Amino acid sequence: MSAIPQERRVVTAIPGPKSQEIQARRAATVAAGVGSTLPVFAARAEGGILEDVDGNRFIDLGSGIAVTTVGASAEAVVRRASAQLADFTHTCFMVTPYEGYVAVAEQLAALTPGDHAKKSALFNSGAEAVENAVKIARSYTKRQAVVVFDHGYHGRTNLTMALTAKNMPYKEGFGPFAPEVYRVPVAYAYRWPTGPENAGPEAAAQAIDQITKQIGAHNVAAVIIEPVLGEGGFIEPAKGFLPALRQFATENGIVFVADEIQSGFCRTGQWFACEDEGIVPDLITTAKGIAGGLPLSAVTGRAEIMDAAHSGGLGGTYGGNPVACAAALGAIQTMKELDLNAKAKRIEEIMKGRLVALQEKYEVIGDVRGRGGMIAAEFVKPGGKEPNSEITAAIAKACHAAGVLVLTCGTYGNVVRFLPPLVIGEDLLDDALDVFEQALAASV
Template sequence: MTSASATAGAALPQERRLVTPIPGPKSQELMARKNGAVAQGVGTVMPVFAARAAGGVVEDVDGNRLIDFGAGIAVTSVGNSAEAVVRRASAQLADFTHTCMMVTPYEGYVEVCEQLAELTPGDHAKKSALFNSGAEAVENAVKIARSYTGRQAVVVFDHGYHGRTNLTMALTAKDMPYKHGFGPFAPEIYRVPVAYPYRWLTGPENCAEEAAAQAVDLISKQVGAENVAAIVIEPILGEGGFIEPAPGFLPRIAQFAKDNGIVFVADEIQSGFCRTGRWFACEEEGVVPDLITTAKGIAGGLPLAAVTGRAEMMDAPHVGGLGGTYGGNPVACAAALGAIETMRELDLNAKARRIEEIMKGRLTALQEKHQAIGDVRGRGAMLAIELVRPGTKDPDAQLTAALAKACHAAGLVVLTCGTYGNVLRFLPPLVIGEDLLAEGLDILEGALSRNA
């Protein structure tokens, strides 16, 4: 075992264990305190409070050990408290916690940007700017695109999710819970169809070409390509339902952007850093974005985000036009370097592909047994099932919620998503053991048998 493969929580047994009902008494006490002190708008998926986590297991304050198919929403891809993350972040903590990159810079920020230039698609000259969250990264990508092009309009897609700031709420498609009651939103945002194979009316075989043609027509006729600063898209749409655009759609949209001087932005915040079996999901079809936004899996659980892109675009904003007090915090940068070290040493791209092999096989077999599973999709360790009423494609959000609740009660962390609230998504840490994968899928199968 390499040093990077060990975790600070290695003593945490990698096995499910339930010693109380979920939630246990200590979690219930903490939830009562939360309800009294924390704004109710901050929701929780599971009513349990974490005490420790490592590998593919989260242990709660009552001593229950849960199988983790969520990874903190695709954040702890290298596992919680990965050795290299802890080692590098701890060393940085001992040296200094903050100076602000815009006041007295430090090497860690520069090194993260150098790593991003190496890892992201394309062999062109690249630069990066670092921020705190995915929403900040997307918002700054739009700023950069507008500065570079001198244009204002931004094009986004049905089912897309890009964040919770005012601008990124405008970019996001789904009203509840992300946008409801929070307007008015930023202007000059235009939404066009995405190639959603399962729900394309004329069938998946026509999806890519027809959706791209519709998108291009709407942009050209209703917005004017010459007015568009950026086209922003998730190569695999996350909160909208883990939608894989039909093959050929992304290259068509990227080519349209190139032909019309539009900055093509790949939002890889959920799909990046080995999650889909490649460093970045857009590599699957050879798409090279002008700008790429990253966060979540970049730093092993510490808050960090980035915009990386063509040097001439990244340099378009004036000096002082990009930044933020905490952006690229030195401890978060050290953690990111540890996470990237771990990804390289353990070949987590290969691990993600193995997770897909195991999970997709089981999920497809479940689909054959249960008509409620309308679609199985995703790549690597970014997988999902879409649940429908048998014999139809009508979304079944009620069943989805019931399955999630049953999995939670049995000690399996799963998340829901989708525009219609009818998608169960699976985002296990890439270091999870295959025995835990199998046991988690057994729990899901049992829940389906009882509820579907």
């Protein structure tokens, strides 16, 4: 039985008086560049509910941006992390190692695609994982160029800003960026000029042609792609695109990196989204859902590639922190015991059923897409496909006021994304979708 009742409750204006009081303190001491989607201050969270300091309970359709996949404060995560806290909080794996790090690497070797020998290195954030994947690929191939894709997002460090496609808010005013990064088209089916049925083969041909002519395949260390593009709008590359890029990488000695930071760990109804088309990446980056809310990330891949970097070349003071490793083992245990892949598929069934029905009723919903618990609706202006960021923002604001936490995304800021904890009750999901429908109806 949940300590927090699993039901939506709005008892004050949003934000309430206590949140407004803390917000005033925040404005005086927290850098303005750190934004927040919803200016309420969390007090407790569990299952599919987030409770703020004023006692309002929000249905959580964001999961802290795909992090609390197993729910906030999942029992196995709390129990294992608490036990580790009591033993020791830190030694630095590079100074005196500990078993938890090894156990997480073993789980990653078992769960990630492919039956080849695999090794892992652990870090703190998704951006760190991507940056280290580039270091490893360059060390292995002795090449420098890195290929990324339109609408891709890979982080906020200097190198990962260069890899990220969208300027605002991620890159504006922060350059110059790291060199030897090249961007090519992605198979965005809904917006492909010759129609969705052509997007896969045509986008792959264009991307490969640009790589070959503008960079030279023999100069490319790595191709990095999200199997479902997250911040760019929950774009599923059209069928055939990823296999064509995977084959091209194999034929040209290029390290194929699947960035599964947002899409991994049961989020799409499979352990990893690249499994949908049978893609076996050379390296896979993970974070977010890996540790139930504690900071942990990983690069996992072919043993011979992972071993290319010299001893001491990979690491970091907090990388693979023992408490975070304990939490990860608890999160993975929960995913297996509750069969969260099956739960993700059930969430997709419910959400797509409702959203497609709304799409047929409201012209402003141009596309409904995604897999598992990673679903999105793209909003357009009536009569075409012009992005409609205004209605997107209005719907999100109305949902927030009614006690449903939703997030927006997309290169054009016109996508509402749904990332519920995979343990969410179906009654909560239905209630949240009712609120979304009401917000949509009031906004058109």
